Amino acid sequence: MDASPIILVLNSAGLETAQRIEASLPGSAIHGLAGRIRSADTLFSETIDHIRMLFSAGNPIIGVCASGILIRALAPLLSDKRKEPAVLAVSEDGASVVPLLGGHRGANDLARQIAETLQGHAAVTTAGDTALGIALDAPPAGxxxxxxxxxxxxxxxxxxxxxxxxxxxxxxxxxxxxxxxxxxxxxxxxxxxxxxxxxxxxxxxxRTHVIGVGCARGCDPAELIDLVEGSLNTAKIARGSVACIASIDLKADETAINALATHLDIPFRVFSAERLEQETPRLKNPSDVVFEEVGCHGVSEGAALAGAGADGALVLEKQKTANATVAIAKAPSPVDPTTVGRARGHLSVIGIGPGQDAWRTPEATRLLAEAEEVVGYSLYLDIVAPHITGKTHHNFPLGEEQERVRFALELAGEGRNVALVCSGDAGIYAMGALVYELLDRDTDHGGVSDAAHRVSIINAPGISALQAASARIGAPLGHDFCAISLSDLLTPWEAIEKRLHSAAEGDFVIAFYNPVSKRRRTQLAAAREILLKHRPADTPVVLGVNLGRPEETVRVTTLEALTVDEVDMLTTVLVGSSNSRAVMKGDGKPFVYTPRGYAKRIDAPKEQTGESV
Structure with a gap:
């Protein structure tokens, strides 16, 4: 299991059992049903949706509940038993522990461990385990x-x-x-x-073999893959007998080598030049030319031998094409890839949305679960605390954004799997742009190290504040809109003012970020005056505060009535266009929308009124 288990408890009768399980499983967390459980790492309100979210994110689930609840929730999601996370049902008194899914992906072992803790019975039902004492479809590691x-x-x-x-x-x-x-x-x-x-x-x-590879920068992946496939055939080595690909750390981001690892579906590990140079006495083809270029006398042979360990030996010395080299070494016993050199390093830039679990994507939750270390502003880390239990946290205060991002990149450059946590969407007024800006700078102008440049990066989108505010009140972003930050900390006010005039003249719906702060009390008022020159005084304005959190409030005012005192840094301000409308429903609650012009097209042919028009 890669992710830490989540223990679900649906009523107070099962809470003590859940707490005993949590105490026995480092890194686990209790998720409790709100209204029935007063205290838990996370409280949820929709049981079925929450179970499905955790399962889709790859979290092992231990439900202190009836097995039928888990079965009904997950039945529509089941597809490949070899990829599904472990799911267990535990009776509220702890007497019975039943692995329902993922028996050969850790559920059976986890059931036995929990049963021992609770002094209960592990009801393992997989035929191989019960009758043969072995699961032939799930061999041991290695x-x-x-x-x-x-x-x-x-x-x-x-x-x-x-x-x-x-x-x-x-x-x-x-x-x-x-x-x-x-x-x-x-x-x-x-x-x-x-x-x-x-x-x-x-x-x-x-998995007793390690493939060492080297290649010229920009090598065609097909050239390297063909060379390796041919070498495996020559040496009569099965694909399944290969534990990992290995090379020098200068090649951590090499497209061809990463494509090879994907092709063979095995890890890619790297070594420093200094470590590979230690293998020189065992090389069959040491090269002074290679030493002059990269600092060691052999990349492919050195990496293969370093990966196979001191008791390993070359079974295929260096083979080469115009742009690639390969060598293969064999260890006396299966090789654990996690002990070979280090990983390439990975950075997940994660937008966690406004705050609540239901508004965070399964991808974001999965990446948080997979990360080894987590970097972010302390408030954001607190929001996702149940999902990063047991991981190393690196908290940075507001105002240290560059230090935060640089630290995350450099940490990933050391071979770690790092999550950089941002609120909303990481690419909208958050750390996503700064990640790429630091990668774009040279080291003389505040850039990051060569190792940090070689990490893999993935962005997990999140629900932005403007989306959340719009969804809560109706559809004010139903037509053309833009977003403007009113903070002049990084952007001169003159530039902001120019954008305000342009947006006002263009009649865009506008989402204001960073509208006011303790220091800045004039920008929102100035923006209001600019907009009033171009749209009616009764233009609807939506004020969304603490969106997605228990303290959430959303209300509607007008452009004329908008005041600075009713807005703070936790407020998202949506200002409608001249066409936006605020309507009071029969229940006394308003909604706001911006029409796209469908009313003008009532008589248009049906084929012209598609949703994506």
């Missing part, structure tokens, strides 16, 4: 089943009383309770070579 599609018929035969013949040696198979016979029709083959399996023959590969 091993790969080359033909997983054939595991089911083989296990069916064994459960029906058939015996098996084992070719090769694997300690985990030796310890299994498998009925054996040298004349059996069912075969389990343990090999490092490429072998073809069948419904009566399972093939297991130990």
């Amino acid at each position: 091993w790969v089943l080359a033909n997983p599609e054939d595991a089911k018929p083989v296990m069916a035969e064994l459960l029906s009383g058939a015996s098996v013949r084992i070719e090769g040696t694997a300690q985990w198979l030796e310890a299994a309770e498998l009925p054996r016979s040298e004349t059996a029709a069912i075969t389990i083959n343990v090999t490092e070579q490429p072998e073809v399996g069948s419904p009566t023959r399972l093939v297991y590969n130990p």
Whole structure:
């Protein structure tokens, strides 16, 4: 399991059991149903939606509840059992622990662990575990089943009383309770070579090999992939017997090598030139030219040997094409890729939305769960605290935005998986632009290190404040709109004022960010005066405060009545265009919308009135 488990509890009767489970699982968090649970790491109101959100984000789920609740919630989402997170149901008294999903992805082991903690019973029902003492479709770490599609018929035969013949040696198979016979029709083959399996023959590969690669900058991925595939065939090494790709850290962002790792579906790990130089005595083809270029006498051979460890040896010395090199080393036992060099390093720039879980995307939640370290303004980290329990937090105060982003990039450059947390959408008045600005600068002008430039980056979009405010009150952004920050901390007021005039003349709906602060009390009033020259005094204005949080308030006023005193830094201000309308509903609550002009097209042909017009 990559993510920390979430313990769901739906009433006070199960809270003590949930707390005992949480105490036994470092990094786990309790999510409780609001109204029934007074205190939990996170409170939710919609049970089914919350369960589905956690599952879609890849979180293991331990429900202290009836199993039927989990089954009904997740049934529409089930697709591939090899990728689904663990889901367990625990009775409120802790007597029964039932792994429902992901039995071979940690649920069975987790059930046994929880049952031991609660002194209950782990109701493991997977046939292999109960009858054979082994799950043939889920070999242990460091091993790969080359033909997983054939595991089911083989296990069916064994459960029906058939015996098996084992070719090769694997300690985990030796310890299994498998009925054996040298004349059996069912075969389990343990090999490092490429072998073809069948419904009566399972093939297991130990991940004992490391592929070392090097290539020229901009090498065609096809050239490197073809070279590696040919080398594996030459050395008669199965794909499943390869633990990882390795190279020098200067190539961490090389497109061809990352494409190779994706093609083989294995990790890519890197070493420093200093570490690779230590392998020089074991190289078959040391090169002074390579040393002059990168600081070590061999990249592909050195990386392969460093990855295989001190007891490893080359089984294929350096092979090369015009732009790429490859070498393969073998270790005496399966290699754990996480112990080989370091990862490329990854930065997730995450927009968490206005605050509530329901408004955060499953992708954002998943990336938070996968991150090793989390960087952000302390308030934002507090909002997602239940999802980053057990991770290293790096809190930065307001005003240290550059330091915050630079730290996140450099931390990722060390090979870490880092989440940079922003409110709303990270690309809208947040840290997303600063990430790319620092990458664009050279080191003499405040840029980041070479290692930081080589990290992979993903942006997880979030619901912005302007979207949240618009959704809460109706559809004021239903036609052309723009966003303007009234903060002159980074942008001269003259530039802001010019944009205000242009937006006013263009009759855009306007979303104002950073409208006022303790220091800035005049900009919003100035903006109001500019807009009043171009649109009616009764133009609707929406004021959204603490959107998505318990203290949320949304109200409607007019442009003429708008005052600075009713707005603060936590307020998003939406000013309508001359066409925007505020309407009072029968229940006394207003809605605001900006028409797109459909009323003018009532007589238009139907084919011209599509939604995307």
